[in-house]
Amino acid sequence: xxxxxxxxxxxxxxxxxxxxxxxxxxxxxxxxxxxxxxxxxxxxxxxxxxxxxxxxxxxxxxxxxxxxxxxxxxxxxxxxxxxxxxxxxxxxxxxxxxxxxxxxxxxxxxxxxxxxxxxxxxxxxxxxxxxxxxxxxxxxxxxxxxxxxxxxxxxxxxxxxxxxxxxxxxxxxxxxxxxxxxxxxxxxxxxxxxxxxxxxxxxxxxxxxxxxxxxxxxxxxxxxxxxxxxxxxxxxxxxxxxxxxxxxxxxxxxxxxxxxxxxxxxxxxxxxxxxxxxxxxxxxxxxxxxxxxxxxxxxxxxxxxxxxxxxxxxxxxxxxxxxxxxxxxxxxxxxxxxxxxxxxxxxxxxxxxxxxxxxxxxxxxxxxxxxxxxxxxxxxxxxxxxxxxxxxxxxxxxxxxxxxxx
Numbered sequence: 001x002x003x004x005x006x007x008x009x010x011x012x013x014x015x016x017x018x019x020x021x022x023x024x025x026x027x028x029x030x031x032x033x034x035x036x037x038x039x040x041x042x043x044x045x046x047x048x049x050x051x052x053x054x055x056x057x058x059x060x061x062x063x064x065x066x067x068x069x070x071x072x073x074x075x076x077x078x079x080x081x082x083x084x085x086x087x088x089x090x091x092x093x094x095x096x097x098x099x100x101x102x103x104x105x106x107x108x109x110x111x112x113x114x115x116x117x118x119x120x121x122x123x124x125x126x127x128x129x130x131x132x133x134x135x136x137x138x139x140x141x142x143x144x145x146x147x148x149x150x151x152x153x154x155x156x157x158x159x160x161x162x163x164x165x166x167x168x169x170x171x172x173x174x175x176x177x178x179x180x181x182x183x184x185x186x187x188x189x190x191x192x193x194x195x196x197x198x199x200x201x202x203x204x205x206x207x208x209x210x211x212x213x214x215x216x217x218x219x220x221x222x223x224x225x226x227x228x229x230x231x232x233x234x235x236x237x238x239x240x241x242x243x244x245x246x247x248x249x250x251x252x253x254x255x256x257x258x259x260x261x262x263x264x265x266x267x268x269x270x271x272x273x274x275x276x277x278x279x280x281x282x283x284x285x286x287x288x289x290x291x292x293x294x295x296x297x298x299x300x301x302x303x304x305x306x307x308x309x310x311x312x313x314x315x316x317x318x319x320x321x322x323x324x325x326x327x328x329x330x331x332x333x334x335x336x337x338x339x340x341x342x343x344x345x346x347x348x349x350x351x352x353x354x355x356x357x358x359x360x361x362x363x364x365x366x367x368x369x370x371x372x373x374x375x376x377x378x379x380x381x382x383x384x385x386x387x388x389x390x391x392x393x394x395x396x397x398x399x400x401x402x403x404x405x406x
Contacts, residue, residue: 294383
């Protein structure tokens with residue numbers, strides 16, 4: 001059994017803070033942490049004061065890009081069901097689950113409804129047995145409350161989380177921006193931000209009544225965060241996520257009609273962005289994910305209202321999230337809870353932390369290395385990012401999946 005001993009690194013454990021010490025990997029698992037005696041056959045890696053942390057688990061990607069994940073320190077992804085074909089069949093789910101191995105483990109989120117049409121339930125139990133780690137509504141909200149309730153009930157009985165999109169389709173369908181000064185000045189079809197809390201309120205009531213686990217993939221409004229906070233205080237089994245784009249950008253970013261900033265949900269106004277930062281700091285937000293949804297020029301080089309929403313986010317997820325640490329919004333251990341430990345819990349994975357017995361999914365990180373985000377040089381299948389040309393800091397030096405250097 002091969003062994004790797006990491007020395008002289010700062011160990012960042014989402015549940016145990018930051019410490020200096022050694023970490024021993026034997027085979028594909030973490031064997032020991034602390035002051036460790038090196039086995040005779042161990043490869044010794046000098047961390048040189050750099051950070052050793054759990055590899056990222058990116059919950060809710062729309063495409064599997066191995067190169068982008070390698071660059072961003074991502075070892076596992078939760079794949080959304082919005083694929084071609086849709087992940088609503090056990091054969092398709094099983095194929096997705098093995099598609100990235102061994103370097104990248106893909107955990108499919110099976111469609112909650114057949115074809116993601118929001119009508120008839122998919123074969124949830126069969127898809128779970130085929131490897132689905134959760135079920136998801138996809139890019140859209142399930143408008144029929146009865147259908148959503150049935151999905152929550154089935155998921156509860158199977159101990160699965162329902163990953164939901166939080167926008168009332170009656171208000172948001174056919175729109176491309178958040179209603180407000182920016183959208184009005186640009187003449188863009190827009191939806192009021194209340195479309196999000198309307199959807200959240202209904203689904204929270206259903207989750208509370210059924211006792212199911214519910215995760216809102218992205219919550220981006222002050223009213224939405226208030227509802228999540230109140231539900232958590234009542235004991236509702238709810239979690240929520242957000243992307244760096246909605247933490248760092250407001251709707252002002254679309255002022256030049258730049259389609260790289262055409263996202264779903266749309267960028268919000270500055271007051272909502274500030275509310276999102278407060279929600280990260282107070283623990284309301286459980287997950288930061290990339291929302292990785294690369295779109296080629298045929299989908300982005302169009303008038304803003306005709307362009308497809310989405311951004312390439314896997315490569316920039318960690319570097320942009322480190323901004324929150326530098327700005328004093330949260331500590332490094334809390335950041336890796338948002339990027340690794342909490343996504344693992346939601347997906348039911350024994351991963352995302354530095355503990356003996358867990359998979360040796362690790363990154364060596366230099367948080368100070370400067371680099372410039374360049375859409376033209378991204379490893380993703382397309383480089384559409386609203387952060388193009390932005391100077392940033394934080395580079396993954398090494399990524400290990402199950403103890404093997406990727």
